[in-house]
Amino acid sequence: MRHRYSILFFPLHVIVDSLSLNVAFVGAYLLKFQTIEGVSTPPYTSLWLLFNLIWLIEVLILKPYVFPRQLFKAGHLLKKMLLLTAIHIAVISMYWVAIRGYYYSREHLVITYALFLSLGAALRIAGLVFLREYRARGYNTRRYVIVGYGKLAASIHSFYETHPEMGFRFHGYFDQPTPENVGLIKGTYNELLSYVEKESIDCIYCCLTYMDNDRLKVIADHAEAGNYQVKILVDFRGFLARGASVEYHDFLPVLNLSSQVLSDFQVNIFKRSFDILFSVAALGLGMPIFFLLAAITKLTSAGPTFYAQERIGQGGKPFKIYKFRSMYTNAEQSGPVLSGGLLDNRITPWGRFMRQTRLDEIPQFYNVLKGDMSVVGPRPERQFFIDQIIEIAPEYRSLLEVKPGITSIGQIKYGYAASVEEMVQRLRYDLIYPKRRSFFFDMWIIAQTLRVMAQGRGK
Structure with missing residues (x-):
């Protein structure tokens, strides 16, 4: 049953x-x-x-x-x-x-x-x-498939992968075979309903961008007999990002594309208050540990204890971000270079440990107190790399609308990026954050970060 x-x-x-x-x-x-x-x-x-x-x-x-x-x-x-x-x-x-x-x-x-x-x-x-x-942990789950393959379909898949606590388990994409989806789809439209019955699928997500109304009608008509839900995905993201809203004329939904200011004053005030209290507590209670980390950093390799670098913050405003130095000095003599992961020979042995446990990020609580950063938010990048990211993924601009953070979904799920392509992959996780900002979501991200630190799984 x-x-x-x-x-x-x-x-x-x-x-x-x-x-x-x-x-x-x-x-x-x-x-x-x-x-x-x-x-x-x-x-x-x-x-x-x-x-x-x-x-x-x-x-x-x-x-x-x-x-x-x-x-x-x-x-x-x-x-x-x-x-x-x-x-x-x-x-x-x-x-x-x-x-x-x-x-x-x-x-x-x-x-x-x-x-x-x-x-x-x-x-x-x-x-x-x-x-x-x-x-x-895999109990009390709902099985779902996605009809149609593309960016919109990948977005809903990424959402549930990022939130395993919702208990949705992915069972594949269904679409007509094309050169773009070879090896990525579970089956064709004709195989969908038999697979749903065989695997007891609970929910079918239909992407209207990639399928027509006739196929949608067939899926919906069989829903009651097949004991599954049908959910329709329509890509309004480009409009909603500009401040669109939904109005209802009786039962008819109408999308209003008029520009409007979307400012959640209460969320911002509450988040800033939490950032200050959390940072003061972290810096106050952790002061002995910070002095110990600073001393080990100074003694294990030549160079300054702290490392400062210009990053781009909310609204495109540059600021100086602070870390415990994890690389040898003059690591970027030839210009901006991304870390090649924990095997990068520019990273000191002690710096490698700090990166695995994320301890090198601790000085950024000072950035939080200054107001440059938040405890939770998408990681800030340098303008040199932002220009390259936007060429590949223009949606990155939306992340500049919120304050960057010490930890993020991308840091938890992906970690440090060794190339612009990896930065774009990490971006897919961070794009979720601006739409789901809340106190409890921030608490979940902080808890997951502490788990990564305790397990030394930072990469």
Whole structure:
């Protein structure tokens, strides 16, 4: 049976929230009255039953636990919980006024909701972390194929490869054979439906850029019988990057291409505050380690402890980036040269260790405090290489709209680039970041970076 455990998510959510609500109610009574004897006797018996009844009705009407995997995030879960709790408070308040239940302790009610929100939020975040790790390890997965091969198809594949915690497993591209896709496709359009049935595929992504409506209709018509979802990919990226928006005329979606300023003030302020606090904590708590790294760098090879180099930041503004020196001095006498990886003979033995563990990047917390960089963001490059990258991948310009960072998705998934071509490959990962900026996404990137450092897998 496909996804035999997924159907348990809804009842599990209901049970967990119901238990949390009851624990909060009894716990608040204990905190207020230093006993629980009266909680099961009138008048609190009726209030206790009403608490559970209202919550059950909310769950049945609003269905708050149904989320697609792409929206199964802490923010969505907590917002939904806050909404349900607000409705619950409103109904209880009306009941309290209607029956003139002034004999109920208002302090007990306040403590109940405070405990419930705290417990519910903690359980949701813990469950989310567990489920993401569970799916990243290959359990509770969804199988998908992509119809049509090209840049748009590669983008959705890259997205799920970058986010294994969503639990989507790729089973191949399907397209008509061409010289460009030889050896890259799983099969043709005619072989698609039989493969979907044989491999129990859950989702088919259809790229309208590479297929016609007749083929899409055939796939959609068989969806119910084949027990799979059909999702359509349309490439609006070039328009949306210029500030386009979607308007709805009744049920008809209309893309508005008028230019507009897209500025998320709250995200930027919150991110800058986090950058400052995190950098101060890292520099303050890690000061003994920094002095040790500086001393070893100085003693193991001739030259300065720190290395400064001009990079291009947000909006194309140049700045000086700082690192612990990992190469011998005069490594670029003949001009800008990319590192040839850990086997580059310009890298010192100690520098090789620092690069593997990313310890050479630590001085960049100073850049973060100055405002040149962020803790998380696409890696900054030199203008010499940016000019070459843009010739191959013009979409790189969009990365200059956000502040560069110490660590990024590209650093985690790809690492140091030894050529412009490798820089372009790393770029495919970093392009995801500007569209998905959030506190929890930054936390995930930082956690993955710490794992790479601990395992010494930086390349």
